[in-house]
Amino acid sequence: MSGAGSRGQDPALLRRLLRAKDRMDAASHEDWPVPRLARVSGVSEAHFARSFKEAFGVPPHRYLLTRRIERAKALLRDTDLPVTEIAFETGWNSLGTFGRTFRDVTGESPGELRAREKAVLHRLDRVPPCFLSAAHRPDLTIAVSEKRRQEADDRVPASQQTEVP
Numbered sequence: 001m002s003g004a005g006s007r008g009q010d011p012a013l014l015r016r017l018l019r020a021k022d023r024m025d026a027a028s029h030e031d032w033p034v035p036r037l038a039r040v041s042g043v044s045e046a047h048f049a050r051s052f053k054e055a056f057g058v059p060p061h062r063y064l065l066t067r068r069i070e071r072a073k074a075l076l077r078d079t080d081l082p083v084t085e086i087a088f089e090t091g092w093n094s095l096g097t098f099g100r101t102f103r104d105v106t107g108e109s110p111g112e113l114r115a116r117e118k119a120v121l122h123r124l125d126r127v128p129p130c131f132l133s134a135a136h137r138p139d140l141t142i143a144v145s146e147k148r149r150q151e152a153d154d155r156v157p158a159s160q161q162t163e164v165p
Contacts, residue, residue, distance in 0.1 A: 009051065009054065009055055013043070013051060014055060016041040016042055016043060017041055017048070017051055017052055017055050017056070019040055019041060020037040020038075020040045020041045020048070020052070020060070021052075021056065021063070023037075023040055024037070024060070024063065024064050024067060025067060028064060028067040028068050028071060028090070028091060029068070029071075029089060029090055029091040030091065031091075032060065032064050034048060034049050034060060037052070037060055048060075058140065062140050062143065064091075065101070065105070065140060065144070066137065066138050066140050068090045068091050068092070069101075069102065069105050069106065069138045070133070070136060070137055070138065071090045072086050072087070072090045072098070072102060072110065073106070073113060073136055073138075074136070075089065075090070076110055076113050076114040076117065077113075077114070077117040077136075083095070083098075083099075083110045083111060083114075086098075086110065087099075087110075098110070101144060104144050104147055104148060105138045105140060105144060106138060
């Protein structure tokens with residue numbers, strides 16, 4: 001747990017939060033709304049959401065999204081499963097949502113990632129798996145919706161942008 005505020009949190013609370021985080025890791029394909037995570041942790045919903053972000057540096061939804069993208073990237077890289085099957089296996093209910101979110105987070109479509117990974121021969125058999133996982137972890141420092149807004153703002157010519165007081 002490397003969250004900025006985790007040093008000041010109660011160790012018992014941290015264990016409860018870690019229990020929820022472990023459940024998300026083990027079943028990232030499942031839906032994990034805050035009420036369900038709060039029940040797993042034995043704390044209120046508001047306290048859970050606030051404490052999780054403080055302990056782990058990201059909100060629970062973004063943490064889960066990171067895990068789903070990580071798993072999808074591994075399946076795209078290491079299997080020949082169809083993209084549709086990977087989308088559903090990693091927890092998305094729609095291929096369109098999966099593809100759009102995947103591109104927003106990684107900068108390329110699932111098919112582009114697969115083609116690039118297959119084209120490059122890797123000599124990674126001597127690299128510890130924990131390093132590979134860290135290298136392939138998506139960087140979700142901002143919410144996907146905020147990233148979309150920023151990209152949309154970048155596409156709007158300056159003459160059409162209006163400043164809000």
